[in-house]
Amino acid sequence: MISAFLDRPVPGGGRRVRLPRPSGGEPGALPVVAGLALIAAVFGSLNGHFLSAENLTNLALQMAATGTIALGIVLVLLLGEIDLSVGSVSGLCAVVMTILNVHRHFPSGVAVLLALGVAALIGLAHGLMFTVLRMPSFVVTLAGLIGWQGLMLYLLGREGTINLPFDGPVAKLSDTWLPAWLSWTIVVVAGTGYLAAALLVRRARIRSDLPVSGPVPLALRTGGLVVLLGAAVAVMSGDRGVPLTLVIFGGLVVVLDLVLRLTVPGRWVYAVGGNAEAARRAGIAVLRVRLLVFAGASVLAGAGGILAASRLSAVNQSSGGSDILLNAIAAAVIGGTSLFGGRGRAYAALLGILVIQSVANGMLLLNVDSSVRFMVTAGVLALAVAIDSAARGGRR
Amino acid sequence: MSAAVLEARGIGRTFGAVRALTDVTLELRAGEVTALVGDNGAGKSTLVKILSGVVAPDAGRILLGGEPVRIARPHDARALGIATVHQDLGLCENLDVVANLFLGAEPHRWSLLRSLRMERTARDLLASLDVRIPDLRTPVASLSGGQRQSVAIARALLGEPRVVLLDEPTAALGVEQTAQVLALIRRLRDRGLAVLVISHNLADVRAVSDRIAVLRLGRDAGVFRTSDTATETVVAAITGAGAAA
Ligand SMILES: Nc1ncnc2c1ncn2[C@@H]1O[C@H](COP(=O)(O)OP(=O)(O)OP(=O)(O)O)[C@@H](O)[C@H]1O
Ligand SMILES: [Mg+2]
Numbered sequence: 240m241i242s243a244f245l246d247r248p249v250p251g252g253g254r255r256v257r258l259p260r261p262s263g264g265e266p267g268a269l270p271v272v273a274g275l276a277l278i279a280a281v282f283g284s285l286n287g288h289f290l291s292a293e294n295l296t297n298l299a300l301q302m303a304a305t306g307t308i309a310l311g312i313v314l315v316l317l318l319g320e321i322d323l324s325v326g327s328v329s330g331l332c333a334v335v336m337t338i339l340n341v342h343r344h345f346p347s348g349v350a351v352l353l354a355l356g357v358a359a360l361i362g363l364a365h366g367l368m369f370t371v372l373r374m375p376s377f378v379v380t381l382a383g384l385i386g387w388q389g390l391m392l393y394l395l396g397r398e399g400t401i402n403l404p405f406d407g408p409v410a411k412l413s414d415t416w417l418p419a420w421l422s423w424t425i426v427v428v429a430g431t432g433y434l435a436a437a438l439l440v441r442r443a444r445i446r447s448d449l450p451v452s453g454p455v456p457l458a459l460r461t462g463g464l465v466v467l468l469g470a471a472v473a474v475m476s477g478d479r480g481v482p483l484t485l486v487i488f489g490g491l492v493v494v495l496d497l498v499l500r501l502t503v504p505g506r507w508v509y510a511v512g513g514n515a516e517a518a519r520r521a522g523i524a525v526l527r528v529r530l531l532v533f534a535g536a537s538v539l540a541g542a543g544g545i546l547a548a549s550r551l552s553a554v555n556q557s558s559g560g561s562d563i564l565l566n567a568i569a570a571a572v573i574g575g576t577s578l579f580g581g582r583g584r585a586y587a588a589l590l591g592i593l594v595i596q597s598v599a600n601g602m603l604l605l606n607v608d609s610s611v612r613f614m615v616t617a618g619v620l621a622l623a624v625a626i627d628s629a630a631r632g633g634r635r
Numbered sequence: 636m637s638a639a640v641l642e643a644r645g646i647g648r649t650f651g652a653v654r655a656l657t658d659v660t661l662e663l664r665a666g667e668v669t670a671l672v673g674d675n676g677a678g679k680s681t682l683v684k685i686l687s688g689v690v691a692p693d694a695g696r697i698l699l700g701g702e703p704v705r706i707a708r709p710h711d712a713r714a715l716g717i718a719t720v721h722q723d724l725g726l727c728e729n730l731d732v733v734a735n736l737f738l739g740a741e742p743h744r745w746s747l748l749r750s751l752r753m754e755r756t757a758r759d760l761l762a763s764l765d766v767r768i769p770d771l772r773t774p775v776a777s778l779s780g781g782q783r784q785s786v787a788i789a790r791a792l793l794g795e796p797r798v799v800l801l802d803e804p805t806a807a808l809g810v811e812q813t814a815q816v817l818a819l820i821r822r823l824r825d826r827g828l829a830v831l832v833i834s835h836n837l838a839d840v841r842a843v844s845d846r847i848a849v850l851r852l853g854r855d856a857g858v859f860r861t862s863d864t865a866t867e868t869v870v871a872a873i874t875g876a877g878a879a880a
Contacts, residue, residue, distance in 0.1 A: 440751075447755050450770075503746045506730075510738055513727035520689055520725050521739030522710040581729035 270626055271574060271590040274619070278594065282601030289601050292477035298600050299475060300413070303484035304329075304547035305563055306592035309570040310495055311539030313588050314532050316571055317499070317512045319580020320376040322536045324365065324383030325567055329544030330559020331391040332358045336545055337401045337554045338394060340409065347408040355541050361387065362537025366530035376533075384564070392556060400555040403548065412487075413550040416480030422472040425486070430465040437461070484546055489589070491539070496585035508532060513581030543567075569616065570595050573623040577630075594619060638701070640665050640829040641686070641717065641798045646695035648681055655681040656853045659695070663798055663829040668820060670840040670861070671833045673850035673873055679833045680722050682850070683800045686831075687719035688712040713740075718791035722802040722833075724783055728776035732768055733757045735775050736790045760789055764819060781812035788819060798829045805839055817843045837866055851875055 282289040308325050315322040336354035339345040345353070361383070368379045395401065403410045417425075437457050444451045475481045499505035507528045510518040519525045547563075548554045572578060573594050574587025595616060602612045639662040646659045656678045663669050671679050684690035686697065688706040696703055699715055706712050712719065726735050733750075736757045742749045757771055766785040768778065775783060784804060791799055801820070805813040820843050823830050834840050840847060841861060849856040849872040856872045870876075 443751055447751055449751065449754055449758070501748055501750075503741050503743045503748060506734060506741060506748060507739075509730060510727050510734075513729035514725070517725035517727050518739065520687075520709045520719075520721065522708070522713060523739045581727065 268575060268586065268590060270623075271594060274573075274594055275590070275597070278597050278601065282597065282604070286601070286604045289604055292474050294600065294604070296475045296478040296480075296482065298596055299471075299485045300482045300550070301600065302592050302596050303482070303488040304543045304550060305566050305570065305596075306488050306543070306588055307491060307546055308540045308543035308563065308567040309574075309588040309592050310491060310585060311536035311543075312567050312571040313574075313576045313583060313585055314495075314508070314539070315376070315536045316576045316578060317508050317581060317583055318529060318532050319512045319515075319578075320369070320529075320532075321568075322365070322376065322380045322383075322533065322540075323564065324361075324380040324387055325536060325540035325543075326559045326564030327384050327387035327391065328358055328361055328537050328540040328559070329547065329563065330554070331361075331387045331394075331544070332541030333544035333548035333558050334391050334394050334401070334554045336409070337403055337548060340407070341401055341403065351409070351545055354545065355538050358537045358541030359534045362534035363530060365537065366533035369533065370526045370529050388560065391558065395554070395556060400553055402553045405552055409545070409549050410552040413482070413484055413546070413552075415483040417483065417486065418480060419472075419476045422476060422481045426465060426468045426472055429468060430461060433464055434461045484549070487546070491542070492585050492589045499585060504528070504531065509581050566592075566595050566616075569620045569623075572627065573619060575623075575627075577627050578624065579627075591623075639663060639698075640700060642698040642701075643682070643686060644696045644698065646682065646685060646697075647693050648678075648685060648690065649693060654853055656685075656692075659850065659853070659855055661831075661848055663831055665797070665829050666824055666827045667845045668824050668830045668832060668843055670844035670847045671831055671850065672835070672837070672840060672847060672869065673856070677850040677873075678853040679850055680802055683719060683721070683802050683831070683833065686712065686800060687717060687721075689719075689721070710739075713794055713796075716794070716797035717800065718794055718796035718798070719800040720784075720787045720791050720802060720804060722806075724787040726775045726783060726787060729774055731774055732761075732771045732778070732786055735786055736760070736793060738790070740794065756793075757789075760793065761785070764789055764792070764822075765815070780807045781809070781815070784808060784812070784816060785819075788816070792823070796828065798831070799823055800831045802833045803835070804832065805834060805836065813839065837869060840869075841866065849873055 279290065288294055308329055311325055312322060332354045335357050336350045339350035339353055340347055343350075365376070365379050365383055368374050369376045434457075437460075441451050441457070472481060499508060507518065507523050508531075510521070510523055511525050511528045515525055518528075544559055548558065551558075570591030571583075571587055572591065574583075574589065574591030576583030576587040576591075598615055598619060599612055602615065641661075641663040643659065643661045646656055646661075647654075648656045659678070659682060661669075661671070661682065671682070673679050681690060685692045686706065688709045688711050691707065697706055698704065699717075704711075704715055706715065706717070727738065730738070733754050737753050742752055754771060761768060761771075764785065766782070766789060768782055768786070775786065778786065784807070788801065788804065791801075804820070805816050808816060817839060820830060820832060824845075832840070832844065844861045847859045847861055847864065847869055849858070849869065851873060852875075856875070859869060859872075
């Protein structure tokens with residue numbers, strides 16, 4: 240009896256906690272999804288309005304801006320770095336866009352592109368200070384946090400607020416809702432696209448005599464995807480429909496995930512984040528990868544800032560301020576991006592911002608004071624980092 | 636005896652006040668295993684890093700097939716057919732076996748990774764080297780020391796190099812895995828590659844090498860033919876006790 244025990248490897252053996260690793264080596268989305276289910280159950284039972292179509296649609300609307308900024312944070316975290324300036328950059332970018340559009344009468348599209356260009360230059364500047372001057376990213380972007388906010392306030396001038404025309408394209412962005420037929424088309428296209436891609440890869444793998452997973456997990460994953468998307472569309476169509484900004488954010492998440500996983504530059508981001516010296520010796524242009532990531536993070540921050548300005552139909556002195564930066568970082572980490580670099584996926588931004596916004600939203604409905612909200616968010620964040628650290632420990 | 640494929644002449648390098656290498660000369664020949672031995676800090680890894688473009692020399696020349704070459708970056712060495720397995724392996728623990736094998740040289744089309752081709756090549760390569768890893772898509776972090784070593788060596792062979800530099804390839808391995816790596820080194824020699832092996836284990840050196848080059852305090856301390864040199868002679872050269880033979 241005893242020897243039978245000794246012979247068998249102890250499940251979860253080792254000193255540290257072993258967490259389920261569905262995707263091989265990473266805690267994966269499981270803890271977050273479980274957390275979301277818990278949040279839905281708790282707030283849903285405490286307040287009948289929480290799971291209503293109207294509230295969930297509001298939640299979706301609130302997610303896009305900070306979620307997009309969190310995507311940029313995912314990028315820098317994958318390098319094992321941090322960008323504290325994303326809030327300020329988002330505000331500055333929104334102000335630049337608004338000034339170009341409202342005061343200089345540039346067409347909205349041009350104003351948006353120019354503002355994103357400014358964001359890219361800012362990110363490039365951060366990247367150059369980090370790589371060429373070898374300043375820690377923490378310090379570079381801390382300076383950015385203060386400096387770019389200063390520039391934004393300077394540009395805003397004494398009035399402190401600039402309104403975007405309510406019927407202009409930028410403001411309209413946040414007040415556009417997908418008709419039900421279009422939303423359902425997206426669900427069908429996404430589902431069949433996913434299935435078709437998976438089947439093609441599967442066939443090619445079988446042809447090359449490479450191992451494949453069985454058809455059941457694939458069917459389950461496709462089914463799960465369609466059910467989740469379908470449920471979201473069903474709920475939101477019961478209210479105003481799916482907000483366009485959510486589709487933009489979702490599209491960015493999917494595109495970034497594909498770029499990170501399937502392209503050479505994406506692979507290099509993971510390599511540099513995992514072991515920069517090894518990447519350098521393997522001939523990877525580490526400097527260029529780092530510049531690209533910092534520029535990308537700033538551009539995503541700028542895009543988030545523009546989404547926020549669109550929602551508010553204005554920019555003001557608190558654009559990009561208050562808890563936007565902290566929420567973006569917390570979202571990336573809660574969603575499962577490792578702080579230690581090289582581990583995580585773009586979906587972390589989506590999952591993490593869902594958690595943060597639903598906690599915030601649920602507590603607002605319950606009339607909980609913001610002091611308590613902060614403490615609960617902190618608890619969730621601490622838990623996420625603990626999971627990350629434990630998972631890392633389990634691998635060592 | 637064949638002419639030297641790779642020659643380093645008069646190599647020198649200092650790190651601040653530390654003279655890591657002074658006027659060092661080394662020759663590697665095709666179809667031959669050269670062992671590089673010396674005490675800790677003798678400069679062995681530094682020499683390998685210079686030959687692989689990781690560290691720039693302060694002095695000296697490198698010749699490949701008799702022609703002087705410039706190795707300023709790791710990429711240059713790789714392009715010249717010099718493959719290196721560094722002492723710390725240089726693997727990305729977060730990436731899987733396939734990704735590590737092709738690190739920095741990923742086959743691609745329009746910058747899209749050709750994952751299937753990579754995985755197929757990886758599988759065939761590892762099979763031809765008799766390396767057993769159950770799942771090529773597990774992160775390297777969860778492999779054993781021997782498996783990691785094998786992955787690092789396999790990676791060095793992917794670019795079809797002429798010269799392979801191995802910095803302490805058996806240091807962390809058990810008996811059986813050491814034997815496997817030594818067998819692997821012999822197979823590289825039989826394929827006609829010029830191989831450099833750094834090792835502290837003189838038994839391993841004796842078992843696998845054709846010649847032994849000794850470094851002492853960053854200087855040449857003699858080159859010996861393995862077959863007609865007693866171990867004591869090599870030890871004496873390493874420690875500097877008595878004159879080198
Ligand atoms: N990057 C560096 N910066 C400063 N000093 C260095 C650096 N690299 C090597 N050195 C120094 O150069 C000398 C030679 O080091 P090297 O790593 O080449 O020795 P080694 O022969 O490989 O030793 P070991 O057997 O311990 O691996 C040592 O004194 C070391 O401290
Ligand atoms: Mg060494």
